[in-house]
Amino acid sequence: MPSYKIVFLGGGNAAGYAARAFVENGLKAGELAIVTEEPYCAYERPALSKGYLLGAARLPGFHTCVGGGGERQAPEWYSEKGITYLTDSRVTKADLANRTLTLENGEVLSYEYLIIGTGARPVRLTEFAVPGAELGGIHYLRDVKDADALVAAIATAKERAGKAVVVGGGYIGMEVAAGLAANGLAVTLVFPENHLLNRLFTPELAAVYERLYDAKGVKMVKNARVVGFGGVDGKVSSVGYTDATGAVHQLEASLVVVGVGARANVELFQGQLEMTAGGIKVDGQMATSVPGVFAVGDVAAFPLTSVATGQVSHARQEHVTHCRLSAAQAAKAILGLSPTPYDYLPYFYSRVFALSWVFYGEAPADAVKVHFGDMTEAKCFGCLWLGAGGKLVGAFLEGGSADDAAVLKGAVAKGLRLPAEEGGLGEAVVGSGAAVVAQLKAKL
16 A cells, blocks of 8 residues: 555645645655646646637646746656656545545555645536536536647637637636637627626626627627527537526527536545535644645635635635645645644636736625726726725726736735725826826835
């Protein structure tokens, strides 16, 4: 039975960053094994819905930790560091009481410490028995295999002048729709909300991006729910949806991409670990309810302090930044470095076409929203969310520099109070985005 001091289960972003943290803090050769179902070593997963669809990203170019400013950890990097990397290895049983993992081939691994980084999987429409959801040509995007299949489907659709439908108006839906349109396909976005990225964008912010998508030829069908798919010879050919009145419509489609959410992969640990918020409950060191077992990334439900209320509750954050930071936190805890309790400021970003935005904090529905900058020409603009007493609890910026983004992050983290009219920023709000950033910087 192969035995390791540490086993990292999962091959996503977190695996690569955990490995880096272990190496930087004194890991010895032979102490760490990483186990993944994928045939590849850890890579920067966000590239799949961005550069990969445009042909600008391919392995080994985006192995971790290039996305976080570190060294590119290709397979030989792990070998040189004495790290065992088991690819194409699916774990079928986790026995936490006996500290063993059983692989599909029957091999059993033992460990002293286990880090669970099994990530999340796309919500599939087959789970809801949507008619035709099993047809070929309906794609989901989570790993390189999915991305390769989608790239091939794009090429085929282009040759046949096919039409594409993207189901979902969130992050994945927006990014994939932009990628498909950039490849020259006729694209329709179908989603149930009133505007794009409903959980974050205000109607004013959404309008800017919707104008851009319209200019790029992307059609949008809002307030629509997909009710089925039609097919020919086992391949999707149409998408059926209902509008706000309940009337049923059909869209021609030879290519469909679905992005309607994700679920944490925690099934191996049900009944063995305490669960909450759809994931594995951990403390500020990313330690679970079982000694020696840690959870990081998408599966970890960690204590998160609300910047709006100050209350602490367990929450999951499906974002690459959290994957990186939580992985390093667990590594340091295992090595006995006693890191300070995990303190995370929610952060999201996206790139679509020539635009790129960042968001820090929270976007409460009851917050006062202060829009600023040039939203007509879609240059440098954004929005501030002000809570009780004018406290800055969320900040969105499009078109700013890295330094500008750092100012917004610092302003939210500090909880700047902007109690005066127009968020305490005066004429800056109706001026340039740079003027707002400058005023926030002056208040830090």
